[in-house]
Amino acid sequence: MTGTDVRKETEDPGPGGYAAARLRLLTEGARSGPPRRAALSGLTDDWLAGLFGAAAGAAHGVSLVAVGGYGRGELSPRSDLDLVLLHDGSDPGAVAALADRIWYPVWDLGLALDHSVRTPAEARKTAGEDLKVHLGLLDARHLAGDAGLTAGLRTAVLADWRNQAPKRLPELRELCAERAARQGELQYLLEPDLKEARGGLRDATALRAVAASWLADAPREGLADARRRLLDVRDALHLATGRATDRLALQEQDQVAAELGLLDADTLLRQVYEAARVIAYASDVTWREVGRVLRSRAVRPRLRTLARERGDFLRRAVAGEGRALGGGKPVTERSPLAEGVVEQDGEVVLARAARPERDPVLPLRAAAAAAQAGLPLSLHAVRRMAATARPLPTPWPAEARDQLVTLLGSGRPTIEVWEALEAEGLITRLLPDWERVRCRPQRNAVHVWTVDRHLIETAVRASEFARRVSRPDLLLVAALLHDIGKGWPGDHSVAGEIIAKDVAARIGFDRADVAVLSLLVRHHLLLIETATRRDLDDPATVRSVADAVGSQSTLELLHALTEADALATGPAAWSSWRGSLVADLVRRVRAVLAGDGADEPEPAAPTAEQERLAIEAYRTGGPVLALRAQTEPVTGEDPAGDPEPLGVELLIAVPDQPGVLPAVAGVLAVHRLTVRTAELRALRLPDDVDEGTVLLLNWRVAAEYGSLPQAARLRTDLVRALDGTLDVAGRLAERDAAYPRRRGWNAPPPRVTVAPAASHHATVIEVRAQDAPGLLYRIGMALEKAGVRVRSMHVSTLGSNAVDAFYVTTGAGAPLPAGDAASLAGVLEETLRG
CATH class of the missing domain: 1.20.120.330 (Nucleotidyltransferases  domain 2)
Incomplete structure (x- = not known):
């Protein structure tokens, strides 16, 4: 039975007829929805109009108005009736009597009533003083009486709202x-x-x-x-x-x-x-x-002032005079953030030359840049990418994987950026398995988030622990996937292991990393459950955990993931007591897994090209460079496509001399080249050439905004940096001043440690820090000032995290004394904090 049918059957205008019709509508009508709400509103309109007509007769200058939810026609079965009896003020006594004849029948039915009696002037005055009243009047709807009075109020209230909007x-x-x-x-x-x-x-x-x-x-x-x-x-x-x-x-x-x-x-x-x-x-x-x-x-008056100043300036220029104009950045200034991505007016938008249809990594690159800068993604940019961006190949190219890790490791701003991508369907396009956990409730008093938000919260928490692990990229991706099995039958850890293995391979991790990620997902509850439910003094308990984890590097990842997961669950899931139990278990397992200290890995024999460059560098007495693009074949949806770029391999050979590391790192930073991986080692020349030593640097770099400099320009600047005629520090400072980077979150502080027993021939200094332009230059300068010799180094950038190991010795080639090593680590950490 529809609302219209009910009203036709209801001839009694009194409370009894309305009540019966209302009851039939709510009990016999269709299920909840707009038709029933409209029918209930219409039925109530008719009843109230009947009450008004019976009480007011042919009175003028008075009307009955619905406001708020009732004004919008959104009556739920137990909604309040929001009513205003509007009058022109000519006969207050008659209006009061009319109000009683309308309000009392409503109360008699037990309906909630929010009512007022006002003139239009009084209504406008009250709206000006009370924002909630103003909001209710914006939805004013005429029910009965003087329609002109209601229309006048609506017009005036809406005009006031627009005039007072600022x-x-x-x-x-x-x-x-x-x-x-x-x-x-x-x-x-x-x-x-x-x-x-x-x-x-x-x-x-x-x-x-x-x-x-x-x-x-x-x-x-x-x-x-x-x-x-x-x-x-x-x-x-x-x-x-x-x-x-x-x-x-x-x-x-x-x-x-x-x-x-x-x-x-x-x-x-x-x-x-x-x-x-x-x-x-x-x-x-x-x-x-x-x-x-x-x-x-707010800036328009300032712009008008500038316009007047500019006109005044031109008049003075014609007269031979001159003065400076007022400063200030243009309102629509665009600052570059990444390739194809710029900041404009407090939002991250696409550059004018960006082509999402040709650049499948652009959505992840834009999202990572926005999260790192602490800025929201423009709605227009997200929708354009959702509509036109090309799907990523399978497996993903290295840049896409790096950008995902950077996004996940950006702390609290990650959440807003992730939600923007998800609102337009980009997340499920990138990770189809996400659909099953999206908006999934967790009926557990300990959990405060849905499954999908819990996963993002865990990644945010994990980003705080990025300095504790040697593979922050694996930690962040494991945080994103650890509960991905929820929503599937059975144990979510078992189901999640299978899904994580597939997702990790699709993202482009190699077999070893896929195995670690799937193990982390399978055992993400192992430490907390063992620490709180098992006897840690029983050797079998510790041995079973060690057997499941397998290695110390995986153990440190699982420890960080356990804490991040618990902190992201809710206040009741983690405490100092639980943390101490888990830490004790980890300490015991680490002791079981510990073996003899590893030595510095023996470098592979130099290639013919590396040997040629080294000989040329020694004979010329200066640096020799070679640039070579690195690619990986495309597989999956477009196997016949062009190879995906991995970056550019930069080989540099330099005669052994002080200052090589900061000079090379500084020149690359000046030219806006991002270092993905880097290795340095000393290479002894063949006996038939000479007994000299050449430093060989093998770097994988990528241009920050897409255009690579010529090798000749890099070599020229490197020569100048080595002889001191290029002010690298000054150039980097000028660049940072011209394009200041906004950081939208407090990145974890850098962590510099000495790896004990990692090498018998050198002291290993491990640096974990937020990647930033010039970071490797600052590290190189600090090591140079400390007077140590870098025997070799292994640098990698994992998302937004730099994970570096430097094998250093004294000038005589011996490992540093323990005290000197600890002091060097402290100085280096303080330098990076500054």
Whole structure:
């Protein structure tokens, strides 16, 4: 039975007729949805109009107006009736009597009523003083009486809203933020408030108010459906509980799901979370746009002043005079962040020359740049990439894998950037297995997040431990995948191991790394469960963990993953006591796994090209360079395609002399070349050539913005850097001043340690730090000032993390004394902190 049918059958305008018709509509009508809400609103309109007509007769200068949710026609079964009795002030006594004849029948039915009696002037004054009143009046809808009076109020209120938008919208934003802090985020709560929580119905109403201001508008895709879904759930909740509640309590979720025809409570929560995520993301984008518009309005007076100054300057120039104009950056200045990615007006956008359809790595590169800079991704940029970006080949190219690791290792800003990619479907395109954990609730009081958000939170926590492990890239990817098996039948660790193995291979890790990642996922609960449930004094306990882990490097990864996982779960999942138990277990397992100290790996014999370069460098007395592009074959979707670039291999041979490492690293930084991997070793020339020594540097580099310098230019600058005529430090400082990098998170501090017993012939200094332009130059300068000799080095950049090992000796070629080694590590760490 439709609402129209009910109204036709209801001839009694009194409370009894309305109540009977309302009951039939709610019990015999279709399931919750817009038609029933519209029918309930229409039925209520007719009844109230009848009450007004019977009480007011042919009176003029008075009208009955619906506002708020009722004004929008969004009546749920137990919704309040928000009403204003509007009058022109000519007969207050008659208006008061009229109000009683309308309000009392509503109360008699037990309906909640939010009412007021005001003149248009009083309504506008109250709206000016109370933001919530103003918001309600924006949805004013005429019910009965003088339609002109209602239309006049609507016009005036809307005009006031638009005129006062620069003041009211910041107030509204603050109101939304306070409510979110109080109620939490709807998309993660097990018992969410559908109205008040962030991403709920209040936020959807706020977006309507922003649009009404004409100052900005929300992304409309999916927004109406998200609002409708939350309203449908609230309707079902009212019917299930018989109360006017917006909180979806655990004990009522099965009944609400059944009312909506859904499979179970988990399906209900996933739909609620998806709707909330759409509204929350639209809110983020909209409030950023509001801020941008308000900032641009604020600078207009300054621009007008500059225009006047410019005109004055031109007049003075014609007259032979001159003076400086006022400074200030252009409003739309674009600062480069990465290849094809720039910052503009507080957002990360695509460069004008960027071509997503030709650059499949661009979405990950843009996301990593945004997270590293602590800036939001532009909605337009994300949508353009989602619509046109080419799929990544399988396996991914090395750059794509590096950019994913950089994104995951960027700390707290990763979350906002990840949500922007997910809102437009880019995450499930990159990682199809993500769809199964997206918005999946965790019915466990310990967990405070959905499965997908927990995985991202774990990566954020893991980024804080990047300095503790030798392979931060494996730690971050394991954090992302450790619960990927949830949603599959059986033990999620077992299912996750299989999925992680497939994902890791698709991302492009080699077999050894795939094995480590799948092991980490399979055993991500091993340490915490063993430490808290087993006897650590029993040798069999420790041996079983050692057998499962297999190596010390995997153990350190599992230890960091365990802590990151627990911290990302919730406050109840980790404590100093649990941490001490896990640390004790790790110490015991490490002792079992420990063997004799490894020695410095013997370098492979030099290739013919390396030997040729070394001989040429020795004979000419200067550096010799060779640039060679590195590629890997494309497999998967386009096996006939061009090879994927791995970067550029740069071979440098330099006669052994002081300052080679900082000179080479500094020149590469000046030319905006990012070092992916680097090795340095001393090469003895063949006896038939001479007894000299040449330093051989084998580097893999990539241009920061795409264009590689010529080898001749690199050699010229390297010669100048070695003879001291090139001020490398000054050039780097000038570059940093011209393009300051915003860091959106507090990266973990650098960590410099001495690896005991790692080599019998040298002291091994391990450096783990946030990668940055000139980092290797600063390390080289610090080692140079310390007067140590770099026997060899092994440098790698894993995402945004530099993981370097330097084998250093005294001038006589012996390992450093223990005290000197510790002092050097301390000085180097302090240098990098500065």
